[in-house]
Amino acid sequence: MKEISRRTFLSRVSLALTAAIAGIVGLPIIGYLLAPLFQKPPDVPVAVGNVSEFPLGQTRLIKVRDPSPLAWAGQTADTALWVRRRQESGPQMFQVFNVNCTHLGCPVNWQAEAKLFLCPCHGGVYYEDGTVAGGPPPRPLFERAWEVSGDRLLVRQQGLPTVKRG
Amino acid sequence: MRSLLERCASWLGERFELEDSVLAVLRHPVPRELERPIGWWYVIGSATLAIFVIQVVTGVGLAMTYVPAPNSAYDSLQFISHDATLGSIVRGMHYFGSGAMVVLVLAHMTQVYLFGAFKFPREANWLTGSLLLLATLAMAFTGQLLRWDQDAFWSIVVAAEQAARAPVIGDWLARLVVAGSNVGGATLTRFYATHVFLIPAAIFGLIGMHLYLVVKRGISEPPVAGEPVEPRTYRARYTEILRRGIPFWPDAAWRDALVATLAVVAVVVLAAAIGAPALGKPPDPTNVLADPRPDWYFLGYFAVLALIPPATESLVIVGLPLFAFVFLFLVPLLWPDGERHWSRRPAAVAAVALPFVAYAALTVAGLQSPWVPQLEGAALPSAATHGLSGTAAHGADLFVTKSCWACHQIEGSGGRRGPDLTHVASRLSRDQLTQRVATGGGGMPAYAGSVTPIELDDLVTYLATRK
Numbered sequence: 001m002k003e004i005s006r007r008t009f010l011s012r013v014s015l016a017l018t019a020a021i022a023g024i025v026g027l028p029i030i031g032y033l034l035a036p037l038f039q040k041p042p043d044v045p046v047a048v049g050n051v052s053e054f055p056l057g058q059t060r061l062i063k064v065r066d067p068s069p070l071a072w073a074g075q076t077a078d079t080a081l082w083v084r085r086r087q088e089s090g091p092q093m094f095q096v097f098n099v100n101c102t103h104l105g106c107p108v109n110w111q112a113e114a115k116l117f118l119c120p121c122h123g124g125v126y127y128e129d130g131t132v133a134g135g136p137p138p139r140p141l142f143e144r145a146w147e148v149s150g151d152r153l154l155v156r157q158q159g160l161p162t163v164k165r166g
Numbered sequence: 167m168r169s170l171l172e173r174c175a176s177w178l179g180e181r182f183e184l185e186d187s188v189l190a191v192l193r194h195p196v197p198r199e200l201e202r203p204i205g206w207w208y209v210i211g212s213a214t215l216a217i218f219v220i221q222v223v224t225g226v227g228l229a230m231t232y233v234p235a236p237n238s239a240y241d242s243l244q245f246i247s248h249d250a251t252l253g254s255i256v257r258g259m260h261y262f263g264s265g266a267m268v269v270l271v272l273a274h275m276t277q278v279y280l281f282g283a284f285k286f287p288r289e290a291n292w293l294t295g296s297l298l299l300l301a302t303l304a305m306a307f308t309g310q311l312l313r314w315d316q317d318a319f320w321s322i323v324v325a326a327e328q329a330a331r332a333p334v335i336g337d338w339l340a341r342l343v344v345a346g347s348n349v350g351g352a353t354l355t356r357f358y359a360t361h362v363f364l365i366p367a368a369i370f371g372l373i374g375m376h377l378y379l380v381v382k383r384g385i386s387e388p389p390v391a392g393e394p395v396e397p398r399t400y401r402a403r404y405t406e407i408l409r410r411g412i413p414f415w416p417d418a419a420w421r422d423a424l425v426a427t428l429a430v431v432a433v434v435v436l437a438a439a440i441g442a443p444a445l446g447k448p449p450d451p452t453n454v455l456a457d458p459r460p461d462w463y464f465l466g467y468f469a470v471l472a473l474i475p476p477a478t479e480s481l482v483i484v485g486l487p488l489f490a491f492v493f494l495f496l497v498p499l500l501w502p503d504g505e506r507h508w509s510r511r512p513a514a515v516a517a518v519a520l521p522f523v524a525y526a527a528l529t530v531a532g533l534q535s536p537w538v539p540q541l542e543g544a545a546l547p548s549a550a551t552h553g554l555s556g557t558a559a560h561g562a563d564l565f566v567t568k569s570c571w572a573c574h575q576i577e578g579s580g581g582r583r584g585p586d587l588t589h590v591a592s593r594l595s596r597d598q599l600t601q602r603v604a605t606g607g608g609g610m611p612a613y614a615g616s617v618t619p620i621e622l623d624d625l626v627t628y629l630a631t632r633k
Contacts, residue, residue: 063452105327114616116611118569121472134606159346
């Protein structure tokens with residue numbers, strides 16, 4: 001075995017101890033800070049209203065409240081969605097869109113007369129079925145899964161939609 | 167007999183060893199040329215430091231009142247801006263100070279680059295400076311978000327969407343930005359801690375290193391054309407220059423003090439005259455009548471995102487900033503020697519001028535943002551509807567209600583995303599107009615599905631009057 005001097009040994013021990021301190025302190029704090037990466041958003045359907053509140057052929061803005069918000073979340077626990085009533089019943093009955101433009105996430109505005117969604121940031125335009133009508137968006141509006149239970153419309157929660165995830 | 171004051175100063179200086187530390191640093195020799203008018207170019211760093219002190223002091227003040235919780239931040243800012251004694255001025259100083267930081271850091275960097283002062287042996291000065299630029303921009307961005315109005319809320323969403331474009335780690339980055347899967351209760355506190363603890367800690371450390379290197383490596387002598395940096399002989403030559411040098415304090419420092427004072431006064435005067443920037447609407451995610459845009463120094467980037475072809479977007483969002491910063495870090499490593507004077511470095515001058523001109527043009531574009539549809543106040547002026555009746559008048563109404571107005575101007579009213587239609591009938595026939603409206607194309611939506619044939623006819627009848 002190769003011999004090392006006392007000084008080399010002591011400096012290596014000290015370095016190892018310093019690294020140990022960094023590790024002992026660092027691991028919990030890094031885990032604490034990265035925790036959001038590993039949390040799944042709750043996947044529970046949220047009631048957004050009665051089916052009768054959505055007249056056929058119309059698109060309405062609805063507000064969904066996060067079912068388990070932080071106590072101090074305030075208004076940010078709300079999310080807006082565009083709900084389009086397509087048919088009287090059946091699997092094509094609704095289209096539920098995220099308000100976020102698929103370009104960079106700004107909220108799109110429904111122009112009922114023109115039957116278009118307009119985005120105020122970089123000018124994205126969508127038709128009433130969410131397909132792209134113009135501007136920079138790379139794909140149609142993101143849709144959310146929905147279900148009808150009795151006469152209530154339920155919508156599934158979803159994280160911030162990004163092009164990649166969608 | 168020395169005065170009491172002098173004796174106190176002397177005692178303190180000796181007991182605290184100031185002679186060897188602070189005073190020695192202040193009096194470090196600098197090139198004699200700095201006594202000449204060219205010395206005025208060397209003051210920008212000090213001015214930046216002075217503004218940084220403003221940011222720290224006003225930031226601490228604001229933190230005493232600001233409540234970094236999503237349900238209270240907006241109200242606490244309203245309180246600071248309208249009710250707190252001197253609150254408007256303190257917030258105004260922080261706001262104008264942040265703009266001044268961005269401007270001064272860039273000005274300082276430009277000067278150092280054009281003077282070739284980043285070359286041997288001062289490469290690390292440049293590298294720490296580049297990190298300080300990054301930190302300054304990060305502070306400017308996170309600070310805008312703490313305003314926590316509607317613009318701030320949507321800016322975070324946009325930031326997360328941009329982060330999501332990064333390859334491989336994009337999704338993780340986006341989740342880290344919003345601290346979860348959505349902008350919500352956990353988001354603001356993270357931005358707050360980042361803005362008031364994390365980045366400032368890095369800035370303090372970097373400023374310490376930067377100043378240490380400035381003093382240790384010495385201030386660069388003004389460049390002379392035809393006298394390139396030769397790493398083998400530079401140190402000896404520089405030692406010779408310093409032997410003939412002058413003490414920084416006060417021979418050169420008075421200029422720094424004067425310009426720093428002017429910069430500080432400018433910020434305070436702006437804050438007192440204009441006050442804190444008005445807050446936008448409250449951060450209500452369900453209010454979709456939003457028109458989010460960043461503060462003026464980021465408007466150019468905002469414009470880039472609207473103007474580039476969509477196919478290149480991910481590349482530009484991720485690649486352009488990455489390229490810019492990699493380039494910054496490579497500058498002193500790729501060109502550590504050679505000519506320093508700008509007259510011998512035309513490519514370097516172009517590398518400064520082109521981005522500045524381009525970014526200025528983009529900022530102007532961002533200010534006007536003609537790609538944005540007009541969503542509020544839709545109506546045509548009387549000059550555009552004068553003398554209309556019957557179907558043409560109905561067509562003019564449809565022009566507004568069907569949101570043509572949102573993207574097209576007539577007689578100076580309306581959006582500018584599409585062509586101005588004031589004289590459209592002189593360019594297009596009725597058939598061409600009908601076709602264009604019905605099938606769209608070139609960025610325009612097809613209206614066939616949202617207007618009846620009669621409405622389409624009326625609309626075209628109106629447009630046909632616009633000769």
